[in-house]
Amino acid sequence: MTRELMKGNVAMAEAAIRAGLDAYFGYPITPQSELLEWMSKRMPEEGRVFLQAESEVAAINMVYGAACTGARVMTSTSGPGISLMAEGISYIAGTEVPAVIVDVVRGGPGLGNIAPSQGDYRQVAHGAGHGDFFPIVLAPSSVQEAVDLITEAFDLAEKYRTVVFIVADGSIGQMMEPVSLPEPRAIQREAPDWAVTGAEGRPRRTLTSLYLQPEEEEEVNLRLVRRWREAEANEIRYREYYLDDAEYVVMGFGTAGRVALSAVRAARAQGIRVGLFRPVSLRPFPYQAVRELAEKAKAFLVVEMNGGQMLDDVKAAAQGQVPIRFYGRMGGVVPFPDEVLDEIHALVSEPPTLDEDPRARWLDNMQRRMS
């Protein structure tokens, strides 16, 4: 299969087009802008909709409207844009229409910076908007995986009538890697049976997120929970590396996960029996798989480009069965493999205890490093 060398942002855009995207609405923000740029060139070429909105708030509401017609639709942004979109994302979830949202994460909070970060984990995996709903959240660690997940994201969004996030930190958006792109799929021509497409000749349909009667709203809420249980049963995704005989397990997603892979290989070369567990679906989170590892492993090392946001999910999954060490770089700093290798050495030589707070030790170490 022929491969092309593509920037992550461009590859994600092209993959979405090939997945049969009807309409894209967005607003520029670094480190995501190449995605929107590519769409601005390619969507009109394909005779489809590209629209640069006046703001992220407008863009997400255009996504909402288009999704209600049964169109395949997406937007892309970075953290500050997700914050602005939160209301619209919740409306989309409450209306039970499918949409794909790409978050190319930058340093934060606030205006932060444009360097790669994983600081939006909690925002998208545990928040994403007000009210009771569960978005599916997928985190690629390479350009090829980003392409594959984008393609899948549209199917998942339609299957569960939900919002699907692709969370790619800035480095996935900006780096170039060889990719095999999927064959273009035809635009979906037949609207789903819930879409509002003009009621001539058929009974009217209503799409709304407004349910004034609490009992009525509760019915919707329960349907969302039931649908989510189905997603939890079917859509867990993760990658395992060198885990067969591993005594120690490193955990990381996205770029932190692949940086950890280099460190794990280096540690293996030194005879340390260590493996890597890389969650791909951050929501649903692979609690069961982590729990099983917790029963086998001597200790975990969680590596992230944030202050331990996934760490809390790992702790919840491990249920106190395994001691955990944490290493995070923040502010847009990408860790080098050498740093993670040092952490693996420390994990072995000064193992954490079951009752210690992994963040406390990490903060002490960071303070020593800075002074």
Next chain:
Amino acid sequence: MQTEILIAGFGGQGVLFAGQVLAYAAMDSGYEVTWFPSYGPEMRGGTANCTVIIADEEIGSPLVAHPQVLMALNAPSLDKFEPQVVPGGLIVANASLLNREVERDDVRAIILKANHIAEDLGDRRMANMVMLGALLTQLPVLTLEQVKTALKEHLPERKQYLLEANYRALDAGAAQAAELIV
């Protein structure tokens, strides 16, 4: 096996492009490859660098603390990255924009006047290709021919007229390197 190359210079010197040419050649030769740019709020004349990693298996980190190869197109890049090169590694530096030698004695070095050589060939902007030609003489993972083929395959139509000039610059760099390696 993994080869790590850091290319650094001023914005506008073709730092990112030189890295992309290597990445294309690696991809076409069947390797896994990552090209990782510095993408800060920078502009022409500011600093620019990119890291290219070539491997025969799934690549982990797209960045390394200690690259095996440094191609430094200007003095600030050599100052900043010379200490980071792995012992036994390779430094290719642009003498046209340096006021000093390479100080490390535990690395190999090729110091060549890339801007001067490129100017003699008629285009100062080809200094990046002169440097790349020199580097390729010492890079086991890719040959000069593979890089030339990649340029031909991937240079956009509107830039194809520059192909021969790029070849001449690569060849000139390679020819000089043979005499300069220390």
